[in-house]
């Protein structure tokens with residue numbers, strides 16, 4: 001962000017498109033040759049801003065985009081007029097004509113839902129069949145390949161559905177515990193068996209997909225025609241503090257500014273609830289970011305932020321629009337207007353969204369998705 005413009009903002013999220021490109025390439029290196037990259041750009045590209053992310057991905061040669069709902073699909077259709085857009089979740093069947101008109105592919109989660117789509121559609125709706133092989137969220141469920149087939153086969157009688165693919169979602173592909181590896185293997189074996197049985201019945205579907213980020217890098221399977229890649233594309237770990245075997249470059253950095261600096265005497269309290277009391281004279285900087293920006297209140301007295309390349313602890317409770325940092329150990333004087341890095345790099349210091357998430361029992365996904373609308377996204381790099 002330009003210096004002048006930066007001054008107008010209390011907090012902003014830098015989006016590094018070169019890091020995005022590096023992550024996409026790193027995943028493509030480990031994907032089997034004919035497995036295409038499907039970029040998961042739901043939830044405003046995990047909070048990064050779907051416009052810049054989609055336009056960049058298009059120039060990188062990515063042709064498949066996955067979203068969670070019709071609203072997001074239509075946004076992506078605007079950014080990538082010729083992309084293949086896939087809705088992972090539910091669309092009310094009344095919108096079948098809108099799906100068809102915009103050439104959007106819908107996940108179909110049950111036979112009842114398939115029949116409803118058929119009822120509302122005027123022209124064929126492209127779809128992929130979703131199997132619930134163990135996630136327990138959406139999809140056809142069955143305890144045998146035969147049981148799946150009995151539910152799926154009637155779909156092929158529906159003339160306003162164009163069934164083009166089969167997919168499922170893994171529950172624990174990010175976990176290295178042996179029982180979880182076995183669970184994922186079982187999910188994978190089940191979808192492959194259903195796919196092959198459908199082929200034997202004459203329904204050779206064009207697409208088969210089941211890998212998320214973790215599976216794409218940990219157990220890439222050449223039978224998949226598409227890999228649905230989300231979190232690692234944004235440079236975060238699927239299961240921090242475990243590390244995936246590719247280099248990740250975080251795409252989002254969150255920055256704010258110092259508004260006020262003061263020295264306090266021993267016994268001085270900082271912020272709501274008096275949860276922090278200075279034991280010795282401290283230099284305290286107030287920063288213009290808070291939980292309304294998506295910086296969690298649970299990070300009060302727990303996290304650090306970087307000022308002048310040095311990690312400094314948050315003291316007292318995080319407020320709605322502000323928080324306080326103890327900058328006593330900063331070797332250079334901190335002044336109003338100085339930039340504070342909540343996560344990202346500054347000099348040799350780095351804080352990742354994964355690290356922050358781990359401090360209060362959540363995942364990096366939730367942090368980047370939760371950076372609120374009032375935080376402008378400052379896109380860096382060529383599209």
Ligand SMILES: *Cc1c(COP(=O)(O)O)cnc(C)c1O
Pocket residue numbers: 040042088169211212213214228229230231232238
């Ligand atoms: C969100 C989502 C993904 C992407 O998961 P990551 O762990 O971010 O790679 C893939 N498939 C489905 C069905 C999803 O909902």
